[in-house]
Structure formats: C-alpha cells, structure tokens
Amino acid sequence: MAKQKVVIVGGGFGGVRAALELANDVRFDITLVSDKTYFEYHPTLYHTATGGLTCQSQVPLSTVFADKSVEVIVDKAAKLDRKARILTTASGKTLQYDTVILALGVVTNYFGIKGLQEYAYGIKSISDVTKFKEHIHQQLIDERKPDMHYIIVGGGPTGIELAGALPSYLHRIMKNHGIRERSVKVNLVEGAPRLLPRMPKSTSRAVQRRLKNLGVRLHLGKPVEGATADALVVGGKPIRSHTIVWTAGMANNPFFNENGFAFGPRGKVAVNVYLQADDNTYVIGDNANTPYSGMAQTAVYDGAFVAKNLKRILDGKDPKPYKPEKPVYVTPVGHGWAAALWGKIEIFGIFGWFLRSAADAKAFSEIESPMEATKHWFTEFGEQEDCKVCSHAMAS
Numbered sequence: 001m002a003k004q005k006v007v008i009v010g011g012g013f014g015g016v017r018a019a020l021e022l023a024n025d026v027r028f029d030i031t032l033v034s035d036k037t038y039f040e041y042h043p044t045l046y047h048t049a050t051g052g053l054t055c056q057s058q059v060p061l062s063t064v065f066a067d068k069s070v071e072v073i074v075d076k077a078a079k080l081d082r083k084a085r086i087l088t089t090a091s092g093k094t095l096q097y098d099t100v101i102l103a104l105g106v107v108t109n110y111f112g113i114k115g116l117q118e119y120a121y122g123i124k125s126i127s128d129v130t131k132f133k134e135h136i137h138q139q140l141i142d143e144r145k146p147d148m149h150y151i152i153v154g155g156g157p158t159g160i161e162l163a164g165a166l167p168s169y170l171h172r173i174m175k176n177h178g179i180r181e182r183s184v185k186v187n188l189v190e191g192a193p194r195l196l197p198r199m200p201k202s203t204s205r206a207v208q209r210r211l212k213n214l215g216v217r218l219h220l221g222k223p224v225e226g227a228t229a230d231a232l233v234v235g236g237k238p239i240r241s242h243t244i245v246w247t248a249g250m251a252n253n254p255f256f257n258e259n260g261f262a263f264g265p266r267g268k269v270a271v272n273v274y275l276q277a278d279d280n281t282y283v284i285g286d287n288a289n290t291p292y293s294g295m296a297q298t299a300v301y302d303g304a305f306v307a308k309n310l311k312r313i314l315d316g317k318d319p320k321p322y323k324p325e326k327p328v329y330v331t332p333v334g335h336g337w338a339a340a341l342w343g344k345i346e347i348f349g350i351f352g353w354f355l356r357s358a359a360d361a362k363a364f365s366e367i368e369s370p371m372e373a374t375k376h377w378f379t380e381f382g383e384q385e386d387c388k389v390c391s392h393a394m395a396s
C-alpha cells in the first residue's frame, strides 16, 4: 500500500510533536518544513536573555529526529494550493501531499505604534535574545555605565519573567565589568490596570508584590504611544531609556492571510472539531482558534491529537473530536520564585519554581529522547556569556 504523504510546516512545539507521533508508524511518509535548523524552546528564552545557556532554548532538529524517519527540509513555506495539495517553498521547491499540518507559530505585532519596530528589542527568538544581550554588554563596554533605565513593555508572562530576572543580571554583569554598583531601574509597562490580566486577581497581586520587592517599577494602565531612540512615550510623557523590550503583542503568521484561510476571533485560523481548515489541511498550536491557543502545552497536545486521528483514519476508525485541555500556567519571577495556576489551585514561591522546573522536564521529554531530555534539563542550571569580559570573569 502506498504510504500517506504528510507534510508538516513548522519545527516548533506542535509540528515536532506531530512528526514524532507519526514517525513510529510506517504507513506515513513524513516531511517537516522548517525555516530554522533548530527547535526553539521559548519558555527559557528569558533566562537565556539574562545569562542562561543558549542551548537550553535551542535543540537542533537533527538531534530531535535522529533515528526517526522524518525528512527535514530547511526552507520557508510560501504558497499553499489546497485544491491541488501542493506546498511551494520560498526557494521554489514543490511538495505534493495527502495531508498538510500547519504549525507556523505567531509573529511580533507592534500594532502600528510609531518607533517600536526601529527601537525596541524582543525576546521571542534566539536571534532577538542575542541582539538584546549584545546591546546591554556593548553599552557597558562603550560607556562604562549602565543605561540606568530599562523598559519592558507587556505585563504578560514573558514581560514579567524578563523583568524579574533582569535586575540581578544587570548587577552581576556590572560587577564583571568592574563598574561601581549603582541602582538600575527596571520599568515594566502594561496597558491594562493589572499584570496578567487574564489570570485571577490574587495571582496578579502576588506577582506585582514580588516584582516590587525585586526593585521593578510598575506602570499599570499605561498604553504605549510611541518610541524614540532614547525614550518610550507613555501617557503623553517620555520615560527615558536606550533599552526598550517589547513583549506586548503577537499576531498570527501572515502565511494564513496570504493563502486565503478563514479566521475566527483574535485572528486565529477557523478550524472544525478535528482542527481541520478543510479535509486535507490541519491547523494547530498558536495558529488555530482553540480555547487555549497561545501555550506550548496546547501546541504539543494539538500535534499529538492530529497525529492520533490520522492513525485512526488509516485504521478505518472515526476520528475523535477535539477536547481542549486547560494548561498549567507557571510564571517565574526572579530566581527561586514562581506563580503557578493549576486548575483553581494557586501556588507561589519556591514550590511554584519547582513546578516550573518539572514542567520544563516534561516538555523536553515531549520532543527529545529520555537521555537528551535529561541532559537538556540540566542546561537550565548553567550560565553563559558571549561577552569576553563577562566570560573571563565567570571562568576565574
């Protein structure tokens, strides 16, 4: 019998999980198209941005699929002809498929706010994080003084994680550079009246208290109006800074708009109860309009869900309808402290931190062999600096 040709687009949480789940079934011929050679583990990017190892946030796809019958094509998916079932890549390759699974993730959205694209840093990817760190260190090397004001925009988990880790990181690198200790001001700006606006108020309050204890200044209910080379404009007034980090907006991948997909609320692709946009096209993870879209746990769940249904169909069984699974939310705020929401249970402090570490271990095991996942988990405890001064100080 001819194998079923499955093309998966996106080497992130959803795409990798779907490919691994299908790879143990010889009835499938699997091709994964990724615009990167590696899988990016987003939850630790804030840590990589503040002195953690780069490899904790990055796993080569060649390692993920070692000994698996998955063909990886490093290229950008550009055009999808759903009628003819052909995917065309940016380099002009055409891939014929029986089924396509789309898991392309989201892109940064600046909502058209003037100056952000030019002047703000991000921490959505390894390359964002590398630019951000280079900027901080370069400033210390060039001017022998810190910026004094650092601004993070976005009171969601990413902004909070970075704001919580940045003060101690800045003090550490000032020390490495032999710069006299001075107070740095880390500002966290959020348009809504409280942090984590979609979480219970008690979680917001605990996180706000924790950030204040770490010396972070909160600017709540303050929508951003613009950015310049040396300031962020909020409420008509500038906050001076040469370091603005934007974590406040994401939009769906433009691929879907460019290829004529229909959308539900929040710009997510409309899917049916099998996560199909049409008979041969599945859309999962951050791209799909599902209740918990936007979480890695959801993307992994979706990838496994679609793969299992494809196997059921080949077995002559009916596919199962999608039952959304509520994720566990864990937000680390500075070393040794995290806020967790597990169903209705809230956990704060060191136990939240342990829960986060356990969640990372579980996530690594979803994409790597037990041996690789264990090695990966240990990388969370390491430190790394590309800056010559800091790496010398760390070695001595």
Ligand SMILES: Cc1cc2nc3c(=O)[nH]c(=O)nc-3n(C[C@H](O)[C@H](O)[C@H](O)COP(=O)(O)OP(=O)(O)OC[C@H]3O[C@@H](n4cnc5c(N)ncnc54)[C@H](O)[C@@H]3O)c2cc1C
Pocket (backbone or CB within 6 Å): 009, 010, 011, 012, 013, 014, 015, 033, 034, 035, 036, 039, 040, 042, 043, 044, 045, 046, 075, 076, 077, 078, 103, 104, 105, 106, 123, 124, 125, 157, 158, 253, 255, 284, 285, 286, 287, 293, 294, 295, 296, 297, 298, 299, 327, 330
């Ligand atoms: C900084 C940060 C921290 C986060 N922390 C958490 C957390 O703690 N817990 C949690 O549950 N979630 C977290 N998330 C959210 C989580 O990362 C996403 O929900 C998850 O990555 C979604 O998985 P996905 O497979 O849909 O997309 P992704 O994992 O983003 O994968 C998409 C892949 O597709 C590739 N791609 C894009 N366009 C193309 C194209 N045209 N052709 C080929 N390849 C393409 C991308 O490069 C990427 O590799 C965080 C996100 C960020 C940015």
